[in-house]
Amino acid sequence: MTTEATSRLTAPLRNVEYRVLWAAEAVSSAGDQLAKVALSILVYHRTGSALWAAVVYALTFLPALAGGLGLSFLADRYPRRAVLSASAAAQAVLVGLMSLPGMPLAALCLLLVAVQLAASPANAAQNAITREVFTDDHLYLRSQDLRGITTNTVQLLGLAGGGLLVTAVGTSWALAIDAVSFAVASVIVRVWVHDRPAAGGEHSTWFSATRWVFGQRKLRVLIALSWLVGLAVVPEGLAAPLAQQLNAPSAAVGWLLAADPLGFVAGAYLLSKFASAAVRQRLLGVLATTSLALLALFLLQPNLVVALVLLALAGAMGAYIITVTATFSTWVPNELRGGAGGLYRTGLRVAQGIGVALGGVVAQATGSAVTAIALAGLAGVALAIPTAFSWTRVRHAVAAGA
Template sequence: MAASLISATGSAMATLALAYSVIEEGGGAGDLGVVLAMNTVPTVVFLLVGGVLADRVSRSRLLFLGNLLAAVAQGALAALVATGHATTASIAACGFVSGTAVAFTVPATQGAVAQIVPAEQLQRANALLRLPTNAVKVLGPAVGGVVVAVSGPAWALAWDALTFAVAAFLLLGLRLDAPVTATSALSDLRAGWAGFWARTWLWTYTVAGTVLVAAWLAGFQLLGPVVAAERYAGARDWGLAQGAFAAGLLAGTVVCLRWRPYRLLVVAVAAGAPLAAPLLVMGWGLSLPWLLLAMLLAGIGLDVAIVAWTTAFQQHVPQGELGRMSAFNSVGERLAIPLGYLLTALAAGTWGNRTVLMACAGLVVASAVLNLCVRDVYRINAVKRVDAVAPDQAVERGNAPRR
């Protein structure tokens, strides 16, 4: 938890600093789209490797190495920006290294929590893990906006690098046993794909998430800073908007600590729809207070969705498959992001930023509604007892109920 908290203090400012690093170099939506795409491509390419490793080696060791690699990448980027040598190509290169680090930490994180916490306590544990990091995010973007506006993005990027390094050092104290495996990595990958495809609720959620995440990030991370620079007061107001979003995340975490829904996957799907609100507000050209309110509501919905989904995933996928299932899910949701960034950058030049924002909002809502039409979504519910066996675990043990 300490490692996550410290890392969050830097990550809360990093996105804003990255966006304005590109803008200060004279780049627009197209250049920012290239940078964000290059940050995502290596994650997609190496995520399956990270998923297989998370089910074969110590997950704590993977988390340490991933944070250390991210520290090196962000430190190099901060140095380039500070010395005035940053270009779109060099910023994208550092993003490529950071994206590679993410490919190994994402699958390991999912499995590490489930390896430590009993199944019936997973929702509370997931919410508690997000509580301090979300609390930091409330002030982080606003502080980051001030830092970027006053002294430039290099200082915010340097702080992000330092927090990754400290997190890596703290993770040295976490010792998780490596799984015992007797098969080859390729066999594990094939078995993982078979298990992923056999779970209808998992692959349909992944497909819907591919559309939702791509539309949200394209509108929020790509067009958001550009619209803020054009219509609002640039980095300062965009920092306030991100702070409101973080406040919503914190409020959503508090909701998850007090509310334990039974239909976890239904809640996870429905709670993603409010992400359309900020995109609509920017698309309609409404004033800053409306944007802050929309960001707050979107943050609440997103955090409820994340905690509910993470808990459902950890409870209904066997421990030995968590790394690979997480990798397949993450690949699906991240695969459309580079293409989404590039297409959005091109579309914004043809139809305008506001029209594209409205289209992204429509995709967010449509993906949630269509996913709720999948019958299997209503089968993935909360595990309430220590001795409860999730449906997919029952299949693994040969005790699957007849359907």
């Protein structure tokens, strides 16, 4: 039973450790948004090539995939505060080097790869520490709600003003700001987060968590629910052609990109305020299916306003992923939580990358972004329904103690 105090969205912020972890993530996320815009502008101005700009942007994702599988176990093998602080410090140095004027493009790419590799153990350590901070499941779920809302709000602010800020201060200064954000995160984590012993120690190896996770049916079903997000993000990769097909002004590209995170923030807030953890777990299959069914409604050839409403509602339903992530972390033993979290995060990002790529292929083949989004929704519903039934069986088995 939750008290009124623990049911409030901001209740986790009363914990000093979480407050520091939350602030560190928010600051570094804001810096990252600024850096992504700055890198795209910097590379395009130097090369005049949209392809090179896209390649460098892709480098902000690809190394994180390898690092998620290969380096996340470090958050189990070594003390997590040390891993998080050291990773943030390394990122501060690397991004600081990137900010130096005249840095050769090849060196810039190598530094970017190193930054993303360093992010993997940091993310794994942050997620695992947060679960250690809160022994109360309800407070932990609230903490993840707050993280999700913060991350998507930062994304919205980045969409709204990132380009303007980079234009105002210049690309080198924007990267320098990102470096400072990592340095701040490293220091405050070192000072205010408790130093706990390594959860797994020398028994933690590269793929020990991966082998354990895939041996657990309940965790495989949660991973399957998370992978459905790969189809839900298809509209994000098709925002520009979608705006053109809807005969909308160029500014509508930003509106279409902002609709999903805006809906996500609203959905996360409403779930946090009105639904208990048990209710949210029961609703996982329904919310996942509904988020994709809303995209399938693009078959009706909506106008811009209806399209924005559908995307915002799909984003609100998509807030189910917070409960999936929190449940996954809770069901993994502490000594494996870093490596398992890296596996989960990697799978989620791979699913999103594949989904966006396939959406682009279908849009190119059919000549219609609207059709591609609708087909992604239909395919998602076809996958979500059996996954939802599997989740119901798993949830009942866990409740029965099986």
